[in-house]
Amino acid sequence: MVYVLKRFVHMIFVxxxxxxxxxxxxxxxxxxxxAAFLDTTTSAEQQxxxxxxxxxxxxxxxxxxxxxxxxxxxxLGQSFFFRKPVTExxxxxxxxSIILMLASLIIAYIFGxxxxxxxxxxxxxxxxxxxIPLVLTTRAxxxxxxxxxxxxxxxxQLGWFPSxxxxxxxxDWESGWQRVTSLDYISHLxxxxxTLAIYLQGLPLLLMRSNMxxxxxEEFITMARMKxxxxxxxxxxxxxxxxxxxxxxxxxxxIGGAVGGNVVVETVFSWPGIGRLLVNAVAASDYPLAQxxxxxxxxxxxxxxxxxxxxYHLLDPRVRDATR
Amino acid sequence: MLLExxxxxxxxxxxxxxxxxxxxxxxxxxxxxxxxxxGESGCGKTTAVRAITRVMPSSAVFASGSxxxxxxxxxxxxxxxxxxxxxxxxxxxxxxxxxxxxxVWRVGRQIEEVLVDRGGMDRKAARTxxxxxxxxxxxxxxxxGDYPHQFSGGMRQxxxxxxxxxxxxxxxIADEPVTALDVVIQRQVLDTFTELQKQLNLSVILVTHDISxxxxxxxYVVVMYAGKVIESGPVAEVLDNPAHPYTMxxxxxxxxxxxxxxxxxxxxxxxxxxxxxPKGCRFRARCPFAIEACVSDPPEHQVSAGHLAYCHRAxxxxxxxxxxxxxxxxxxxxxx
Amino acid sequence: MQHADTIVLxxxxxxxxxxxxxxxxxxxxxxxxxxxxxxxxxxxxxxVLIAIFANSLITHDPREILFDENFDLARNxxxxxxxxxxxxxxGRDIYSQLIMGTRGALLVGVTAALSVVxxxxxxxxxxxxxxxxxxxxxxxxxxIALGVPFLPFVIVLAAFLGPSEWNVVFGIALLLWPQSARVxxxxxxxxxxxxxxxxxxxxxxxxxxxxxxxITPNVLSLSFLYASIAVGWAILTEAAISFLGFGPSDSVTWxxxxxxxxxxxxxxxxxxxxxxxxxxxxxxxxxxxxxxxxGYEEILFPKLKD
Numbered sequence: 010m011v012y013v014l015k016r017f018v019h020m021i022f023v024x025x026x027x028x029x030x031x032x033x034x035x036x037x038x039x040x041x042x043x044a045a046f047l048d049t050t051t052s053a054e055q056q057x058x059x060x061x062x063x064x065x066x067x068x069x070x071x072x073x074x075x076x077x078x079x080x081x082x083x084x085l086g087q088s089f090f091f092r093k094p095v096t097e098x099x100x101x102x103x104x105x106s107i108i109l110m111l112a113s114l115i116i117a118y119i120f121g122x123x124x125x126x127x128x129x130x131x132x133x134x135x136x137x138x139x140x141i142p143l144v145l146t147t148r149a150x151x152x153x154x155x156x157x158x159x160x161x162x163x164x165x166q167l168g169w170f171p172s173x174x175x176x177x178x179x180x181d182w183e184s185g186w187q188r189v190t191s192l193d194y195i196s197h198l199x200x201x202x203x204t205l206a207i208y209l210q211g212l213p214l215l216l217m218r219s220n221m222x223x224x225x226x227e228e229f230i231t232m233a234r235m236k237x238x239x240x241x242x243x244x245x246x247x248x249x250x251x252x253x254x255x256x257x258x259x260x261x262x263x264i265g266g267a268v269g270g271n272v273v274v275e276t277v278f279s280w281p282g283i284g285r286l287l288v289n290a291v292a293a294s295d296y297p298l299a300q301x302x303x304x305x306x307x308x309x310x311x312x313x314x315x316x317x318x319x320x321y322h323l324l325d326p327r328v329r330d331a332t333r
Numbered sequence: 334m335l336l337e338x339x340x341x342x343x344x345x346x347x348x349x350x351x352x353x354x355x356x357x358x359x360x361x362x363x364x365x366x367x368x369x370x371x372g373e374s375g376c377g378k379t380t381a382v383r384a385i386t387r388v389m390p391s392s393a394v395f396a397s398g399s400x401x402x403x404x405x406x407x408x409x410x411x412x413x414x415x416x417x418x419x420x421x422x423x424x425x426x427x428x429x430x431x432x433x434x435x436x437v438w439r440v441g442r443q444i445e446e447v448l449v450d451r452g453g454m455d456r457k458a459a460r461t462x463x464x465x466x467x468x469x470x471x472x473x474x475x476x477x478g479d480y481p482h483q484f485s486g487g488m489r490q491x492x493x494x495x496x497x498x499x500x501x502x503x504x505x506i507a508d509e510p511v512t513a514l515d516v517v518i519q520r521q522v523l524d525t526f527t528e529l530q531k532q533l534n535l536s537v538i539l540v541t542h543d544i545s546x547x548x549x550x551x552x553y554v555v556v557m558y559a560g561k562v563i564e565s566g567p568v569a570e571v572l573d574n575p576a577h578p579y580t581m582x583x584x585x586x587x588x589x590x591x592x593x594x595x596x597x598x599x600x601x602x603x604x605x606x607x608x609x610x611p612k613g614c615r616f617r618a619r620c621p622f623a624i625e626a627c628v629s630d631p632p633e634h635q636v637s638a639g640h641l642a643y644c645h646r647a648x649x650x651x652x653x654x655x656x657x658x659x660x661x662x663x664x665x666x667x668x669x
Numbered sequence: 670m671q672h673a674d675t676i677v678l679x680x681x682x683x684x685x686x687x688x689x690x691x692x693x694x695x696x697x698x699x700x701x702x703x704x705x706x707x708x709x710x711x712x713x714x715x716x717v718l719i720a721i722f723a724n725s726l727i728t729h730d731p732r733e734i735l736f737d738e739n740f741d742l743a744r745n746x747x748x749x750x751x752x753x754x755x756x757x758x759x760g761r762d763i764y765s766q767l768i769m770g771t772r773g774a775l776l777v778g779v780t781a782a783l784s785v786v787x788x789x790x791x792x793x794x795x796x797x798x799x800x801x802x803x804x805x806x807x808x809x810x811x812x813i814a815l816g817v818p819f820l821p822f823v824i825v826l827a828a829f830l831g832p833s834e835w836n837v838v839f840g841i842a843l844l845l846w847p848q849s850a851r852v853x854x855x856x857x858x859x860x861x862x863x864x865x866x867x868x869x870x871x872x873x874x875x876x877x878x879x880x881x882x883x884i885t886p887n888v889l890s891l892s893f894l895y896a897s898i899a900v901g902w903a904i905l906t907e908a909a910i911s912f913l914g915f916g917p918s919d920s921v922t923w924x925x926x927x928x929x930x931x932x933x934x935x936x937x938x939x940x941x942x943x944x945x946x947x948x949x950x951x952x953x954x955x956x957x958x959x960x961x962x963x964g965y966e967e968i969l970f971p972k973l974k975d
Contacts, residue, residue, distance in 0.1 A: 152909075
């Protein structure tokens, strides 16, 4: 438990540090709100909005304090474009991003783990010779390019999937849950999720394969054979279970990392998530919204790293007891 | 006779070529007896003995020979048929239980797994039996819920023994079961093991490089060197009257298990490379009693009932033994 | 890896020269020994050559809007004839854009890779060698850098500092140094205790000298490996930034080509010849980086116990 506490404190520290960096970025860099404020071409209305949002007429110290206190209370200011609280706008689209992330991670990891175990089993065969280069290619390709190719082929050419958005426009749903589990939503989710999954599966696949290859050399696997256990039992219950541990950590870490990939994929498919929100906010110079979206993305990243740490710690009985 | 191994030949495919790790090995295991297979590392004892279970590294090639268990030759059996014998008739106790137990499964669960999967028991019956087994080896049943890394070395070895006995096998193969433990624990584990063996009338093949363990525990001994059997017979007989120079040297090289202060003298030199073994007697280069004749294969010599030795000078064994006891005999031999 | 007879203590200029050569050889040992790395290097140098001779290789000016014989806009032409890869929606030659894009890619890639690896190596060296408070502080800094989401950061950077390739370089240098720094730090910590360092200390060499003359050559091969991955990362990032619209508008890059294709509805028109080649080029360079770095070596070919 001490370990969990330590990691938690560490997480808070990093969150604070990044929030502070963000604070300074949005106020002191050229091109930031402060610069816009000082720029004579901004309208009076805009200037007023900037003062209100960022307290630009106060000292930097006062601004920082205001920023932190507001942040803790969940107040991220008001979006210029939407004229609504930033928190509200961000929370509105966050579920879409999380769903996309989870869907793609789950697909990627299930595929990666199974394929990785299979490749390990078929060591030295042609399957390996073809599989490995293919996997390397998926790791080397830009995710948005993968998305473009899939979009062009499966949506425009074959017409199997819609070409953008999360729901067909004009559709109406009784509740958020209903909307999200509807066939309409899922068919919109399919291509972006698959695109991200193609990119993400490389890691669990190679990791699982590598772990399996090591585990299959271990003495307890020989023992399992001595016991006369069936091959599937040995592979799945013993080899895979041991090989899976590092992959499980990678999963939680992958959540944090997928956030960045989200940005481009959401843009390609016009998926209304937080990545796309950030891009649009930045393009429209909607500083409060941009700041808020960035903070939210960071928060997800850091929290996920924390969960990853703790999960691995709990999953591996050896590590758990060593730090008891 | 429970197990008869005849003319076993096993090769390894190495990058440099084929290594004949086991070259015509034969021995018997009577029912209810403890047979020690002793020799230096690399002499082929583990390979020969694991061949009985047929679980070997993929580079191992079974060249020829027969392995007869209760009258059935195991060699021509298919993988699937052979699997039926595993653990039910032939069980295996490994050298290092730390590596032999799955680190992420609780120990109790690993025992129950074998009972359920191979013994056809239901979970409750398996649980009871697991507790029984632990009691037999002197472990508390609450330890069943622990993970392997929570056990001490001696406890882990006991757990391995319990695991091995799970399905009441006829034959237990123990591969260096106490080598990784310190001397005091060694004795305790061996005592437990012997007690169980007598109680359950198990047949045991005990592989070791330590002849004092053989002296302590075994009924029969098979001495191997460089892939061949060089002497075999009842333990007391072979150790009191060794007929092969190597056996004579082995006994000098180890402290007695029961404590004792005999002067130690290791056998100088190292075993031959089995990629290209020497002609004739393989011990020739390190033997203080080697003669011209030793360049040809040594004949089988029956020293007494059940006691065989493979040496050209087996008839002079009595005189050689006298010389062998002196440490000076063994110094400067390998330089030949 | 270290033998007593290769301890280099340059005290005379002749020895200094020989020492530098040996230093360099040690640093580049790994890529020279490995066939996969060799292929990677070949691919990489092929692109370098293309970039150098781009002007001779292109068939048209990549930014020139072209017209056909009838003075109509030569737009969306399929591959063939004058246009090896066809033309874009605005009538530009795709093949020429692809060739010219090599320059932008390599420029960003190499600069970013050099920057991030230099920072990572220096921090790794200092952190690993001096330890203590310096190490703790630097590693906390690394944690913070790792806590910042990469692409969003570069987007905001690009938005504030204006569209330019250098934002990508800047962003990478600021946020991605921890990867190499940590590995190099670990290596330095193990080297620190080795005999040759002791020997150098005994002969009175100062800390900084030991660090740069003795320890650095041994970690440089690691730096090189990270640099080759970093090139790929940089090119991917530049492509993403350009695709999102925050890239430079005056030069032709592969990311830009993709952005142009997307915005001009090339997907709907099935103009695969437009957007597939830039992607393939990116894949090629990134894979080359993987091969050179052998970063996947342990993963692909773990040592088998016999």
